[in-house]
Amino acid sequence: MTCPYETWISAFMDGELTPQRADAMADHLAGCHGCKAKYEALTGLDQLLQSLPELKPSEQFExxxxxxxxxxxxxxxxxxxxxxxxxxxxxxxxxxxxxxxxxxxxxxxxxxxxSLSPEEIILAEQMDVLQQYELINNLEILENWEAIAGEDESS
Amino acid sequence: MLAFQAGNLGAFQALFAKYQKKIIQFCHRFCGDQAMAEELAQEVFLNIYRGAAGYRPKARFSTWLFQIAVNVCLNEMRKEKYRHRIDSMDASPETESGKPRIKELCDPAPDQNELLEQQEREMMIQKALMGLPEKQRLALSLRVLNGFSYQEIGTQIRCSESAVKTLIHRGRQHLKELLENLYAGGDKS
Known part of the structure; x- marks a missing residue:
């Protein structure tokens, strides 16, 4: 039959038990030869793994x-x-x-x-004249009045 | 890492110089072959280089680095060539370059017999490690050889803290049995 404390051995080794459990485990190890032997064997195993030589990267690695x-x-x-x-x-x-x-x-x-050209500005200033623009522009009708009147008579 | 993330290549070079041996060592304990371990380590640092933009400092940098190393190792393990190399590992104690591994082990060189014993011991331990299930091997290596806490290992191999506790405990017991069997087999021959 396995000891119930056995499953705590690894966590105890790694400092991963709560303080209360760690104290209980330490007390147990002092009295249980089976767990103590396993604890020592696993501690030795860790030391064996840690004793493995460190690999040097090859020259071409970098x-x-x-x-x-x-x-x-x-x-x-x-x-x-x-x-x-x-x-x-x-x-x-x-x-x-x-x-x-x-x-x-x-x-x-x-x-x-x-923008307005200078000529347009002058024209704008003479707006009162420009307001008469249509009338002035139609002055040629007056100039050609006889011709127009003649056409009317013939028709 | 944050400096490299901000564009400082020198910061990455410093990280590479600081962690390259540890990562090669970790990969070597996982795959058992130096040339392969170097390839895997290069892949780990390439992932860091490529993924710098996605780095968030949630935990220690080394936790993140070894998490990537775990992923790279597990991915590699799924490839067929990995299995092929494992098979060929037993055949010869030499590296892929053909040079005896013995020269790489110690500096300065001790006595020839000591070297042979040391080489044999290392091979035995490596062979025993290779006999462990992958997660036990990873968890044990992260704890015993790299000193990570159970919580950090849980993050790295994506499992709960209690699962890590079980993995490490079983891993140690399993490794002890494997080594005892290997030594017993060696003594008989």
């Missing part, structure tokens, strides 16, 4: 790693360029359209809201 990093960076640049070509045409189209609208608006806005 070089190979940085080569892999460089390859990845290069691939990433290519992928970005490919993505730009895949998706970028929409951006280019939208940009061109926006530029066209901007140029169109600025050109035609200038045409519709251009």
């Amino acid at each position: 070089r190979t790693f940085w080569k892999k990093v460089a390859d990845w960076e290069e691939n990433r640049s290519r992928r970005r360029l490919a993505d730009w070509f895949k998706r970028g045409w929409r951006t280019v189209l939208a940009g061109s359209l926006a530029l066209f609208i901007l140029v169109f608006v600025s050109v035609f806005q200038g045409r519709f809201t251009r």
Whole structure:
């Protein structure tokens, strides 16, 4: 029959028991030969694992790693360029359209809201004359009055 | 890591220099082959390099680093070539480059017999470790060789703290039995 404390041995070794359980375990180890033997065997096992020599990385380890990093960076640049070509045409189209609208608006806005020329300013100052513009413009009717009157008589 | 995340490559180089041996060692205890362990360690650091943007300092950096190492090791284990290498590991104590591993073990070189004994002992322990189920091996290595707490190991191998406790306890007992059997087998021959 296994001792109920046996399952605590590992957690006790690793300092993962609550303080109360750790105290109980320490007391138990002092009296239970079976658990004490297992505790010592497992502690020895840990020491054996920790005594394994540390591996030295090979000479090419770092070089190979940085080569892999460089390859990845290069691939990433290519992928970005490919993505730009895949998706970028929409951006280019939208940009061109926006530029066209901007140029169109600025050109035609200038045409519709251009400033008055000096001649127009003089005319504007003589608005009272301009108000008579239609009358003055129709003066030629008066000048050609005889011709018009002649046409009426013949008809 | 936060400095590297902000674009400082020197910070990554410092992390790489600081942790490379530990990660190679961890991978080696998992797969049992130095060349493979170096490949896995490179994959771990590449993942760190590529995934820097996604790093959030929720826990210690080393906890996150070893969590990635666990994932890389488990992924590799699922590949067929890994199993092939395990089979060939028993065949020869030499590295893939063909040079005897013995030269890599100690510095300065002790007596030839001591070296052979040391090499044999290391092979026995490694063979016993390879006989453990993968999660027991990972949990034991993270605890005994890298000093992580049960809570941290739970995060790294994605299981509860009580499951980690069981894994480590069973792992130790299992490893003890495997080593006893291996030594008993060695003595008979």
